[in-house]
Amino acid sequence: MIILPGPASRDLATRLALKLRAKLVPVHFKKFPDGESYLRIEGTIKGENTAIVQTTSPPQDERMMQLLLLTSAANDQNPEAITVIVPYLAYSRQDRRFLPGEALSAKMVMDALATCGVSKLITVNCHNPAALKSFPILVQDLSAIPLLAKHFKDRGYEGAVSLSMGKKGLVTALEAADILKGSSDFLPTKRHRRTGRVTIEKKPLKVESKVAIFFDDIISSGGTMMKAVAHAKRQGATRVFAACVHPLLIDNAEEKILRSGADEVVGTDTVPSSVSIVSVAPLIAKALTRQGA
Amino acid sequence: MIILPGPASRDLATRLALKLRAKLVPVHFKKFPDGESYLRIEGTIKGENTAIVQTTSPPQDERMMQLLLLTSAANDQNPEAITVIVPYLAYSRQDRRFLPGEALSAKMVMDALATCGVSKLITVNCHNPAALKSFPILVQDLSAIPLLAKHFKDRGYEGAVSLSMGKKGLVTALEAADILKGSSDFLPTKRHRRTGRVTIEKKPLKVESKVAIFFDDIISSGGTMMKAVAHAKRQGATRVFAACVHPLLIDNAEEKILRSGADEVVGTDTVPSSVSIVSVAPLIAKALTRQGA
Numbered sequence: 239m240i241i242l243p244g245p246a247s248r249d250l251a252t253r254l255a256l257k258l259r260a261k262l263v264p265v266h267f268k269k270f271p272d273g274e275s276y277l278r279i280e281g282t283i284k285g286e287n288t289a290i291v292q293t294t295s296p297p298q299d300e301r302m303m304q305l306l307l308l309t310s311a312a313n314d315q316n317p318e319a320i321t322v323i324v325p326y327l328a329y330s331r332q333d334r335r336f337l338p339g340e341a342l343s344a345k346m347v348m349d350a351l352a353t354c355g356v357s358k359l360i361t362v363n364c365h366n367p368a369a370l371k372s373f374p375i376l377v378q379d380l381s382a383i384p385l386l387a388k389h390f391k392d393r394g395y396e397g398a399v400s401l402s403m404g405k406k407g408l409v410t411a412l413e414a415a416d417i418l419k420g421s422s423d424f425l426p427t428k429r430h431r432r433t434g435r436v437t438i439e440k441k442p443l444k445v446e447s448k449v450a451i452f453f454d455d456i457i458s459s460g461g462t463m464m465k466a467v468a469h470a471k472r473q474g475a476t477r478v479f480a481a482c483v484h485p486l487l488i489d490n491a492e493e494k495i496l497r498s499g500a501d502e503v504v505g506t507d508t509v510p511s512s513v514s515i516v517s518v519a520p521l522i523a524k525a526l527t528r529q530g531a
Numbered sequence: 532m533i534i535l536p537g538p539a540s541r542d543l544a545t546r547l548a549l550k551l552r553a554k555l556v557p558v559h560f561k562k563f564p565d566g567e568s569y570l571r572i573e574g575t576i577k578g579e580n581t582a583i584v585q586t587t588s589p590p591q592d593e594r595m596m597q598l599l600l601l602t603s604a605a606n607d608q609n610p611e612a613i614t615v616i617v618p619y620l621a622y623s624r625q626d627r628r629f630l631p632g633e634a635l636s637a638k639m640v641m642d643a644l645a646t647c648g649v650s651k652l653i654t655v656n657c658h659n660p661a662a663l664k665s666f667p668i669l670v671q672d673l674s675a676i677p678l679l680a681k682h683f684k685d686r687g688y689e690g691a692v693s694l695s696m697g698k699k700g701l702v703t704a705l706e707a708a709d710i711l712k713g714s715s716d717f718l719p720t721k722r723h724r725r726t727g728r729v730t731i732e733k734k735p736l737k738v739e740s741k742v743a744i745f746f747d748d749i750i751s752s753g754g755t756m757m758k759a760v761a762h763a764k765r766q767g768a769t770r771v772f773a774a775c776v777h778p779l780l781i782d783n784a785e786e787k788i789l790r791s792g793a794d795e796v797v798g799t800d801t802v803p804s805s806v807s808i809v810s811v812a813p814l815i816a817k818a819l820t821r822q823g824a
Contacts (some may be wrong), residue, residue, distance in 0.1 A: 252717035273589045274622055274749060296566045299596040306643065311634035329567055339572035346647070350599065354639070386669040397550065456567060486565065499564035 239526065240283050240317070244292025244308055246274075246301045250325065251291035253519035260289075260525065265308060271437045275300070277307045278508040288317040289526060291325075295486060295509040296330035306350055306356070313355035320356045323522055325508030326484050327361040338468040341484060348373035360525055361454045361517055362508050365449045380525055382518050383453055384508050387417035389504065390451055390479065396420070398449040399481075401470065402436070403427050403462055407454065414453045414494065425466050436462045437471065445521045446474035456484040457503070460491030462500040469477055471499035483518075532578050532819065533610070537585025537601050539570075539594045543618065543800045544584035546812035551819065553582075558601060568593070570600045570606070581610040584618075588779060588802040591621035597810040599643055606648035611822055613649045618656040618801030619777050623663065641666035653818055654800050656748045656776040656809055664720060673818055675799050675811050676703055676746055680710035681808045682746055682797065683772065689713070691742035691772075694763065696720050696731070696755055700747065707746045718759055730753045731762065739767035750798070753784030757791040764792040774799060776811075778804040779810045 239260040243251030245267040255262035263281035270276060290312060290458040291306040305324065318344045329343035330386025351359065360378045364370065367379035379440055391396060402411035404427040415422035426439040443450070450470045457463055463480050470478045480495050492503045492513060507514040532553040538546030538560040548555035563569060578707050583605060592757025600619065605613055622636035644652065644665040653671045657663065658764040662670035681799045683691060693748035695704035697720040708715035719732040727744055736743070743763045756773050763771045785796045785806060800807040 270624075272781070274624070274635075274636070275592070277634040278630060288547065292817055298566055299568070299590075299591075299592040301711040302596060303592040306639055307636055310639035310642070311632060314635065315632070331563075337571060339574070339604060339608070341570040341600040342607065343567070343569075343600055346599055346603035349603070349646050350643045360667050454690065489563070489621070512759065 240286045240288045242279060242283070242288060242290045242308060242312060244275075244290060244301075245304055246295070246510070247291045247293045248323065249510065250293070250517065251430070253507070253517050254289075254291060254323075254522055257523040260463035267304070272471040274305050275306065275307060277311055279311050279520050281309075281371055282519060283312060283315050285319045286317050287323045289317050289323055291323045293508060293510070294324055294328035295484065296327040296414050300431060302328060303349065307353060307525045309351060309356055314517055320354075321356075321358045321360060321526070322351060322356050323360045325518055325522075327359075327363045327364050330361075330365045332365055344370060345373060349374050351375055359523060362506075362521070366453075367375045369483060378525060380518075380521050382508065382516070382521055383413040384417055385516055385521055386453060386481045386504065386506065387414035387484065390481070391418055395449050395451065399423065399445050399449050399475075400448055401425065401443065401445075401452045401466070403452070403466060408457070410453050418451070420448075425469065429463060438462060440469050443473045447476055449477045449479070450475040451481055454480075454482045456486060457482040457491055457495070457505070458486045459488045460495050463495050466511075467495060467500045472495065475503045481505070482484060484509045484526045485513050487511055487513070497528070533579045533581045535572060535576070535581060535583045535601060537594075537678070538570075538597055538659060539588070540616075540618065540805070541814060542582045542803065543586070543810065545580075546800070546810050547584060547616075547815055549811045550816040552652070554579055559641035560597070565578045566634050568597050568600060569715060570604055571733055572601075572604050574808055576605060576610045577610050579610050580606055580612050581668060582616055584616045586618055586619045586801060586803070587621035588619040588777065594602070595621060595640065599647060602644060611704045612651075613647075613654060616653045618655045618811055618815075620652075620657050623654075623658045626663065637663060638666060641668050644668055645817050653815060655799070655814070658748075661737045667736050671818060673811075673814050674706060674803065675809070675814055676706040677710055678809055678811060678814055679746060679774045679776065679797065679799065680707040683774070684710055688742050688744065691744050692716065692736070692768075693739075694718065694736065694743055694745045694759070695746055696759060697743070699768065703746050703748070707744065713741075718762065720755060731755060731758050733762050734765045736763060736768075738763050739811045741768055742770045742772070743768040743770040744774055747773075747775045749779060750788070751779045752781045756784075756788050760793045761791045762786060768815040770794045774798070778806050780804055780806070
């Protein structure tokens with residue numbers, strides 16, 4: 239198997255190649271002064287089973303274009319098959335029409351990738367994986383929550399309380415508790431109909447004198463996480479951690495969460511950031527190996 | 532015919548609809564807080580001959596994604612045909628491989644548009660139209676130079692000297708002179724092999740006591756235009772104008788060109804800018820009418 243590192247996921251691609259003992263073919267990337275991207279695959283992949291690694295977190299349009307350019311360049315070399323690994327998949331939200339005339343962005347992206355010769359897409363904690371099943375490409379969605387939980391276990395936090403946001407997120411807390419062997423709970427959330435602002439319900443949590451770890455798919459501006467962390471502190475938790483798969487961390491979210499009482503913000507390398515200390519490479523390596531690649 | 536205005540070319544689309552007396556179906560556009568684009572066609576285009584107007588000047592990746600989203604949304608309604616009008620066509624530079632492994636960005640864009648149901652693309656003063664002929668979509672490249680020349684003629688500058696940059700640009704000066712009925716000439720240019728910086732050769736120009744108008748396809752940072760304008764001033768031109776089809780005007784280019792002695796910088800609405808005072812709507816309308824749409 240050949241690994242092609244997209245410009246947005248070079249570190250993850252290198253970790254993945256090491257893990258798989260696969261050959262990494264370098265991709266030269268530059269931007270023209272006017273802002274257009276230029277890509278060149280610096281090697282041959284003809285007849286090879288090829289995996290392209292490129293996340294599409296913000297700036298998502300730029301990274302999506304780079305993904306399409308790289309895939310197109312790869313396809314022109316006639317590889318055996320192309321799998322794209324898009325750990326953060328942009329435009330997966332708009333997957334069905336709520337109003338007539340809406341652009342189905344997820345479908346457009348899948349169609350464009352299929353045109354570029356992609357047969358399979360692997361992503362991590364996708365917003366809505368169920369909706370991606372009807373598209374022309376096989377989509378596999380992996381969960382990095384167990385990897386995050388293992389990270390805390392390895393640091394000696396076995397038995398910590400695994401917490402999540404919203405009733406829907408309870409499965410996330412249970413996934414983590416399965417590794418951490420502690421209890422699990424969730425904080426109910428409410429989204430304001432007009433403003434869209436999310437508030438948490440301050441229900442009692444059994445975290446007194448315990449370590450509490452919040453697990454979430456994504457931290458964007460971190461507003462909900464800040465409130466949750468502060469609440470857990472008030473309920474008597476000795477230490478509180480904020481863990482997420484996709485650390486988008488818009489508008490100083492990390493600093494804000496730390497100021498609200500968190501000991502640390504921890505994320506994965508699906509989105510390159512200052513807190514991306516857990517790598518999803520083992521997870522993706524396993525998925526690629528299982529498919530017999 | 533139905534006109535769909537892309538978010539980057541709303542004014543041009545409105546002018547085009549007026550010119551053609553065609554129905555303009557509004558397109559609702561918004562950006563999610565994380566930066567993803569959302570588009571909705573606010574009407575029915577089923578069975579209709581549809582023209583989508585969206586330029587892809589910088590930020591080109593964002594605008595290219597919007598073009599693909601809008602085209603995909605239009606295609607989902609089963610129109611009779613989709614023509615896309617992309618007055619400034621990004622990624623048309625990389626149209627053949629100079630080194631193995633390079634991404635052919637022009638091909639990728641055309642393939643993606645074809646997948647979205649586009650049968651024809653109309654653009655204006657494309658970087659390299661000849662190279663676009665081998666792609667799956669019919670591409671028509673129009674020249675807006677006569678429209679720019681007519682603008683100056685209408686303002687009373689008939690007989691002005693039409694000038695262009697580089698020997699290759701001489702055809703541009705001749706196109707303009709055909710309308711302005713004055714003489715034409717060009718300033719030879721040289722591109723430095725390592726730095727890529729363009730210099731002009733200060734050859735004598737017959738512009739003394741005359742109005743001189745420089746015509747160019749594009750003004751980016753305006754470095755070459757500044758030098759050309761200053762040279763024409765020194766050669767005794769009474770007034771000097773800098774006209775271009777695509778006013779990208781990066782890094783205060785307009786101000787710099789004015790400071791070098793130009794009376795005015797004039798551009799078209801292929802790229803929305805402060806100098807986009809000449810509309811290409813009549814040019815595009817004619818092309819759409821001729822094809823029997």
